[in-house]
Amino acid sequence: MTRRPLAFTAPLIAATALASCGSSDSGGPSGEEVRLHVVTAFYPLQFATQRVVGGAEGVSIETLASPGADAHDLELTPRQLASVSEADLVVYSARMQPAVDEAVAAQAADRSLDAATVADLVEHGDDDPADGPDGHDHESHEGHDHHEDADGEPHEGHDHGDEHADSHDHEDADSHEDEGADGHEGHDHGPLDPHFWLDPQRYSTVSEAIAEDLAALDPDNAETYRANAADFSAELQDLDQEFMTALADCEHDTLVTTHEAFGYLAERYGLHQVGITGIYSGAEASPARMAEITREVAALNVPAIYAESSLGGDLAEVIAAETGTEVLVLDPIEGITADSPGADYLEVMRANLTSLRQGQGCA
Template sequence: MTVRSAPRALAAATVALLGLGGLAACSDGGGGGSDPDRVDVVAAFYPLQFLAEKIGGDAVRVTNLAKPGAEPHDLELNPRQVGQVADAELIIYLTGFQPAVDEAVEQNGGDRAFDVAGVQPLLDTAAGGHEHEGEEHGHEESGGKDPHLWLDPTRLATVGDRLAERLAKIDPDRAADFTARAAALRTELTGLDADYTRGLATCQRREIVTSHTAFGYLAEHYRLEQVGITGLSPDAEPSPQRLAEVAKEAREHGATTIFFETLVSPKVAETVAREVGAKTAVLDPIEGPPADGDYLSAMRANLQTLRTALDCS
């Protein structure tokens, strides 16, 4: 969650005002009631789109504000997207993750917004981390909250249950369908959680060195220790001191893999990997849609990557 500069904040506010000034009509039919047979849902980024589609089924039409291949943290909304937010019957977002979406919801969301950050308490940014006295991580979010709750499938299941309740209020005639789909998704996510628990139970190492600290929920839930090269902002530049600290810790723990993610340059991870004689691999924070498959398949791919990197039996 990059701190927004004044010009960017002003630009976002201008866009929001333009949306209020009549550009909502440009939302390509995204307005509430444009399809009387489906609930018009706007999702702020991919995991929330996944939830809405799995639980809503053919009773919803879902628009994802974050485009494929784009880093969702720093999403800026154009007038068309502001119109979609203004017209939606339900807006699913996570406060603090995308400042431009927060602003649009505050100005245009009303009582149609569902903030998943309020379903369960969020972890502190240091959760799942491996701290040493005197370390300086350079986290501009120090003391803040980690939004990446979807990397713990048990938490995502609970969000799904609450989403089903919210959809049922909008479309009571299909309440039973929403509840049934949420229960089916919970079963899938429970199975995924069991696979992770078994798959990571016995490993030679438990430290994961990541390009940025997106994996606190996964690390805490499965008893791993995350060593982040940078903080929660994936585009932050680590200091030379931080790079040296991470390289030292990677050597101490015998790390064979330095992880980078799908939507961010691997250069920083490659720098550390060269320094310690390790290789690099992708660990997907699933902030955007996977190239193949969905959230479930991406999480299973992450599990296999972790098992290989940590020498799990």
């Protein structure tokens, strides 16, 4: 990010007006001057920013995506566009929300943190979910020990060191433009998966990057931001170890989900994700895809299919009715609502772990 001095003149009136128009003003001062206004694109970025800011004075955090709405399909209002333009920092993730990508490129390219470049996104899922999961030898996965590295070291392919902490100058934000605006073109195996926060290690790396950008903008609170990020990272390390331990010995590793949001979680903890629909929620499953998943669930004797509390379980219920499997909730944590199985990211992740232990037959 190109640094600029902290804008001490950002008016509270503007932040308050913007918060009333579809965004949520999720933290910051009340009745005092807003010295630093941060716009986050959706809930996981909001939560990480809140944890990093902590009790630092004069910081306002606004979130663009409304709870319960599909974050991928966000359309920005004129006032939200103005908020992006006026923010001291915009925290977003490229290819997660096309409308936000466009707004940042046009109005805040030099005042943004792209979590996608920090989290080192990889490909998960199928370009065309209707093609089905052919070509994956799922049966070879069942019943094996997934966690030779159960001491907490990342699995092969997960280099979660701090090499990204200072490398997010964001010139890479458009490096995938030749793949298509939605990131779906030019991939033989699948689109880049934006759901990095479901891997606590990647999420920790992003939170540390947020702290560094805030520290550069607000040097007076730099020590606070870095200390808060370290505390949050420690909590995420504990969460990661809980998952490692709880999922180390499971009878089944095929993870059937309503959409392929759980690739990082599956990869991190030795599971194999099979999505009824693709990376982006809201897609329709073709009859061919439904039939293919139904056959695979029956052939592998998969005991559970996971639906999302925010999307309903219609697709999962159809397959479950034909195969006799159980439907459990696995939440991608794109937002927190009254239907979420927890009040924040950490609570929902632990609720997800409970579902996974039950559904995968873990000891």
